[in-house]
Amino acid sequence: MEQFSKTRYIPTVVFLVVLFFIFGVYVGVHNRPEIDKVIGLSNKETQIATNADFASFWKVWNTINEKYPRADETSDQDKIYGAISGLMSSLDDPYSVFFNPDDAQAFEDEIAGNFTGVGMEVGIKDKVLTVIAPLKDTPAYRANIKPGDKILKIDKTVTSGLSIEKAIKLIRGEKGTEVVLTIFREGNKDPIEIKIVRDVIDVPTLDTELQSNGIFVIKLYSFSANSASLFRNAIKEFAESGTDKLLLDLRGNPGGYLDAAVDMASWFLPGGKIIVTEDYGNNTKPEVFRSRGYDVFNDKLKFVVLIDGGSASASEILAGALQDYKIAKLVGKQSFGKGSVQEAIKITPDTLLKITVAKWLTPNGNLIEGKGLTPDYEVEFIKKDLEDKKDPQLDKATQLLLEPSP
Numbered sequence: 304m305e306q307f308s309k310t311r312y313i314p315t316v317v318f319l320v321v322l323f324f325i326f327g328v329y330v331g332v333h334n335r336p337e338i339d340k341v342i343g344l345s346n347k348e349t350q351i352a353t354n355a356d357f358a359s360f361w362k363v364w365n366t367i368n369e370k371y372p373r374a375d376e377t378s379d380q381d382k383i384y385g386a387i388s389g390l391m392s393s394l395d396d397p398y399s400v401f402f403n404p405d406d407a408q409a410f411e412d413e414i415a416g417n418f419t420g421v422g423m424e425v426g427i428k429d430k431v432l433t434v435i436a437p438l439k440d441t442p443a444y445r446a447n448i449k450p451g452d453k454i455l456k457i458d459k460t461v462t463s464g465l466s467i468e469k470a471i472k473l474i475r476g477e478k479g480t481e482v483v484l485t486i487f488r489e490g491n492k493d494p495i496e497i498k499i500v501r502d503v504i505d506v507p508t509l510d511t512e513l514q515s516n517g518i519f520v521i522k523l524y525s526f527s528a529n530s531a532s533l534f535r536n537a538i539k540e541f542a543e544s545g546t547d548k549l550l551l552d553l554r555g556n557p558g559g560y561l562d563a564a565v566d567m568a569s570w571f572l573p574g575g576k577i578i579v580t581e582d583y584g585n586n587t588k589p590e591v592f593r594s595r596g597y598d599v600f601n602d603k604l605k606f607v608v609l610i611d612g613g614s615a616s617a618s619e620i621l622a623g624a625l626q627d628y629k630i631a632k633l634v635g636k637q638s639f640g641k642g643s644v645q646e647a648i649k650i651t652p653d654t655l656l657k658i659t660v661a662k663w664l665t666p667n668g669n670l671i672e673g674k675g676l677t678p679d680y681e682v683e684f685i686k687k688d689l690e691d692k693k694d695p696q697l698d699k700a701t702q703l704l705l706e707p708s709p
Contacts, residue, residue: 360386384654392466396659397427398645400468404653409472411655420475421482422504423448424557425467426615426641432462432470435639436555436613439507439524446499448486450555450613450639455494456485468657476501490686511537513544518704522552526559526617531566538570542599548704552609554635554696558616561592568624569595571606571631578624580664581644590661605708606631607700610678615639616663623665623676633678634700642671 364382368374384403391401402410422441423434434452437443454462457473465473474482480501487494507524514520519541523530541549561579568578574596581590608622608631619638625631642663648656663671680703682696 391656391658394659396643397467398643399658400466400656401650402468402655402657406468406472407653407655409475410468410647410657419478419501419503420471421446421448421499421501424615425454425470425474426639427467428453428639432465432467434613435557435615435641438504438557439555441504442499442502446497448484448497448499449488450611451489453487454484455487456483458483478502508533509537511540513546516701516705517546518548518550518701519544519546520550520552523556523618525556526561526563528560528563530559531563534563534567534570538599547603548605550607550609550700550704551631552697553614553618553622554609554611555613556615556618557613557639558618558641561617561620564617564620565592566595568621570597571600571604571625572596572628573598576628577666579620579666580668581661582664583661589664603708604630605704607703608633609635609696609700610638610676611636611684611696612639612675614676615641619671619676620663620665623669623671626676626679627666627669632680632703633676634680634703635678635682635696636684637677637681638671638675640671640673640675642673 367382381403384401387401391399421437421443423437423443426433426435432454434443434448434450434454436450437448454470456462457470460473462470474484476482478501482499482501484497484499485494486497506527508527508530509524510520510522512520512522521534521537521541523534565578572578572594574594576594578592578594581592583589606625608625610618610622610633614622614635615638619640619642622631622633622638626633643659644661644663645657646660648658650656665671665676680699682699684694684696688695
């Protein structure tokens with residue numbers, strides 16, 4: 304899935320050089336000598352641009368060591384890690400988090416694609432842990448987990464106040480073990496418990512189909528490392544099919560590599576057109592990602608994109624660009640609204656900081672984070688539709704694609 308390189312991932316993965324917050328600096332004169340003796344701080348930064356009073360931090364540290372009956376069961380280094388995690392929580396941003404050595408290793412394993420779990424993307428929506436989307440043919444998918452499901456408990460742990468990373472850590476586990484999720488689903492009166500057996504997760508990418516009505520369907524499940532090349536093959540297959548009707552299904556696609564989204568959008572846009580803007584705020588110059596100008600289609604292309612609450616990040620970037628330039632019509636439901644950019648920063652050789660640095664804007668300057676994309680044609684997909692094996696969103700897309708050209 305993710306990889307450590309200069310390629311953006313959403314959550315973005317790049318390395319920056321940054322000052323590590325060391326808790327042995329700019330402190331109260333009376334407390335600093337004692338704490339230095341206690342923990343023997345090394346690599347102390349001697350200047351920090353802040354007027355904050357650190358005396359209370361050192362006083363709490365010393366009080367823990369003096370009063371807490373099991374203080375010696377927690378190492379000084381673990382206390383530092385806990386303090387940094389607390390510092391990150393003050394940002395009130397679920398996507399900014401510090402990884403201690405164990406968590407950092409798990410994060411890197413996920414990036415390499417070597418992890419076991421249930422196969423779903425989660426995020427924070429209205430301060431509640433929410434399923435963005437289950438991935439196709441994974442344990443979560445087979446257990447009937449749905450986009451928008453609110454996770455109230457993981458086994459016996461209440462999720463209120465949990466960071467995304469802590470929640471993911473609880474959900475993951477060894478292959479063959481079971482996790483019980485307490486889910487609240489829209490349309491149900493009461494929460495339900497869903498038992499899922501963990502397995503090795505292979506992230507799917509895409510499927511294609513030429514329907515008998517002449518509509519060529521690309522179902523894109525994720526923006527993985529190889530998705531751009533697979534999408535290229537799908538576009539070639541579409542071009543050779545002889546039809547001018549293209550349906551791109553991004554429902555339940557939680558995102559992935561930004562570079563893949565830019566590459567895919569480039570098949571439909573002239574070179575130099577803005578696909579997405581990375582807005583850093585604070586008078587910092589934004590970074591603009593532009594079309595590579597493959598632009599192989601003319602104005603005869605009939606194009607519809609399906610989105611829903613499980614369409615997030617890279618899906619929203621691609622769909623947002625196609626909508627803003629009126630290349631495609633969007634059909635379905637409001638997308639998830641994951642439009643913030645994270646960067647992974649090596650703090651020490653075995654710890655990481657993942658921190659939000661920017662927000663995504665569509666070509667027309669619309670903010671994705673927290674808002675998502677509004678479809679051109681909003682179509683419900685209710686529980687009864689699923690039970691009746693109907694897909695009204697697909698039906699609407701089909702209707703639009705089969706309408707005579709004006």
